[in-house]
């Protein structure tokens with residue numbers, strides 16, 4: 001059995017207090033919401049931290065308000081189960097509810113939060129392993145070592161962004177509110193990420209993601225497709241979130257197309273979005289768009305399934321996703 005290392009558990013009473021603790025402890029402290037990603041990493045000794053700051057019960061991070069006409073605010077500590085079942089999300093932003101329902105298992109969705117999902121660590125077959133396995137194999141760049149075992153000549157880490165909700169929230173044009181020692185800021189979900197397996201978040205360590213903000217739907221429709229080995233529960237090895245706005249004649253007025261699990265951050269394929277604009281969803285244009293998206297996806301050999309198969313599946317699943325709007 002894998003055991004947790006010793007750590008100090010702190011439960012701040014307010015958001016302000018939580019920010020203060022993170023700022024004063026420096027790199028020794030980490031946030032924990034549901035703990036479904038963090039605690040396994042601590043057991044694997046990839047997250048070696050002395051202070052765990054529990055934020056799931058903070059009042060400032062809880063609750064879901066609004067509707068599809070005005071836009072929605074989702075507190076970062078809302079659980080995935082709450083996101084799945086909330087009436088305003090089910091009716092107006094159904095794609096988000098369906099994507100949340102595909103994360104892990106019911107038990108994990110009862111604990112795991114939307115904020116934790118967006119800040120999920122990147123994944124790699126050489127990294128998501130117990131300490132003894134990694135030691136026997138040779139440590140890698142992301143933790144304890146100085147070489148990337150997937151791409152030994154590389155100076156960067158290629159671990160994969162595996163959040164199910166990040167691509168969907170990007171397709172819905174979502175933003176996040178971050179609160180830190182220097183105040184607060186609101187940034188598009190897309191800007192939260194960096195294509196770097198180690199420093200995958202564009203935020204300071206003491207900044208807390210407090211809210212997810214969704215704009216009014218305003219005619220947008222969206223779809224999410226996820227490829228994984230086990231249909232019951234598994235991380236994505238490829239995911240696609242597509243949102244379109246069509247005019248009355250069925251032409252695409254605007255589109256957003258995001259691929260997940262193909263690099264260290266979600267990948268927005270702007271060339272494919274551009275190709276869709278002004279077009280009807282007919283076989284010819286769908287082929288062009290699928291080709292552009294497949295070309296943009298450059299997965300590496302560090303998750304389940306082969307790289308070639310994952311790349312080929314971009315076309316197959318994008319065709320299915322676009323087919324839902326035809």
Ligand SMILES: Cc1cc2nc3c(=O)[nH]c(=O)nc-3n(C[C@H](O)[C@H](O)[C@H](O)COP(=O)(O)OP(=O)(O)OC[C@H]3O[C@@H](n4cnc5c(N)ncnc54)[C@H](O)[C@@H]3O)c2cc1C
Pocket residue numbers: 030031032033034035036037038039040055076077080102103104105108111112113114115116117118119120121162163164165207208209210233234235236
């Ligand atoms: C068996 C298993 C299967 C899984 N399958 C999937 C899957 O299919 N798809 C998927 O997307 N995920 C999956 N997960 C990962 C995880 O359970 C979910 O992503 C979950 O939503 C994480 O939320 P949490 O609240 O538990 O995060 P935590 O574990 O509490 O935190 C995760 C990370 O985010 C940081 N963090 C948490 N909240 C905040 C915040 N408000 N502000 C700033 N930083 C924060 C933490 O410091 C930590 O680094 C799986 C996990 C397990 C164990």
Ligand code: SF4
Pocket residue numbers: 123124125126127140141142143147148149150151156157158159197302
């Ligand atoms: S991509 Fe390379 S450096 Fe990153 S976790 Fe995997 S083996 Fe380690």
